Amino acid sequence: MHSNLPPTLRSYQQINKKKLSSASDKSGLPPGTLIHVGERHESKSKISVTQYNADTLVRHEINSIGELRHLKKTGVITWVNVDGLNDTHIVAAIGQELNIHPLVLEDILSTHQRPKLEVYEDFLYMVIKGIDLNQEKNFSLRYEQISILLLTNYVITFKEKADDTFNPIYHHLQNHNARLRQFGSDYLAYVILDTIVDEYFVVEDNLDEIMDPLEEHILFNSNKEMLQTLQQIRRGLISMKRNIAPLRELLATILRSDNPLFHEKTLRYYGDVYDHVLRVTDSLESFRERISAMHDIYLTSISNKLNETMKILTIFASIFIPLTFIAGIYGMNFEYMPELKWRWAYPMIWVVFIVISAGLLIFFRRKKWL
DSSP states (O other): OGGGSOHHHHTHHHHTTSOBOSGGGGTTSOTTOOOOBSOOOSSOOEEEEEEEOSSOEEEEEESSGGGGGGGOOTTSEEEEEEEOSSOHHHHHHHHHHHTOOHHHHHHHHBTTOOSEEEEOSSOEEEEEEEEEEETTSTTEEEEEEEEEEEETTEEEEEESSOOSTTHHHHHHHTOTTSHHHHSOHHHHHHHHHHHHHHHHHHHHHHHHHHHHHHHHHTTTSOOHHHHHHHHHHHHHHHHHHHHHTHHHHHHHHHHHOOOTTSOHHHHHHHHHHHHHHHHHHHHHHHHHHHHHHHHHHHHHHHHHHHHHHHHHHHHHHHHHHHHHHHHHHTTSOOSOOGGGGOTTHHHHHHHHHHHHHHHHHHHHHHTTOO
């Protein structure tokens, strides 16, 4: 099958031996070169095909895109999901089978894309970021690029790794009365987008659980670990906004679209996802304001602690200044100093020291400096 690929789709076979982790690594390569750019996952690429309509639901595991030809049926929606992008042959074969533009295939394999929508003559290409929280670390976010190709009666999704992101959709398909079984491929694309966006709310709920205790303790228990946590959350919020904010433009473009791939009754559902994205972005702004306020409180708390320390040190210094002055006078060792010959001079000087210290303490307390 691979020997029939055109040269522009075969050229990656020699280059793909090199591991590329960032977009800058592709500098100098011709446009349309198919190389996986991003994190390499250990799991092997897997292709699953789900076909359904109001009366039928069939799911297949296939080894190559060539098998898709034998599964073509009329009157059903076909959803092809590719888990794992390590095997670029699969992406190249899908491009040849469905006549997908090479630049789109290149974007699918380059996992540093921003969310976007590209409209072609007979298909649409969408990129969205899946976000989940690494429970093992304190607010450590994990990102996954999910690419969606929408065609007439076809939806093809590409994920970086195998996970349970789409399990709710598979479960939803089990219900033959579900709206998903009655509508077309554009509704399936909506359900995929909605499922991914719903995960953003889960991340926000976890963030709320982290931030509430921080707000309660930051004023009285400020420490370096707390500052590091604040900085980590701030970086996470910036990253989330960078990956979620473009979705507003993507969905707004769909809502304004007159593309025949979108039916009018389905566009209303895309409007609901648009509202969800607005809620998420508004919440992110609220979280950023809370983090900024907590950061200011932290700095104020540290400053107050420093001021308290300096106040205590200043009070002690103020008490010992007159005592040091008196001790300095009697430490000059002049011969004619009558007090040095007094029998009660030593205890008297201690009385003077105590009276001066007590007087200064009383004075400071009346001034409310203590």
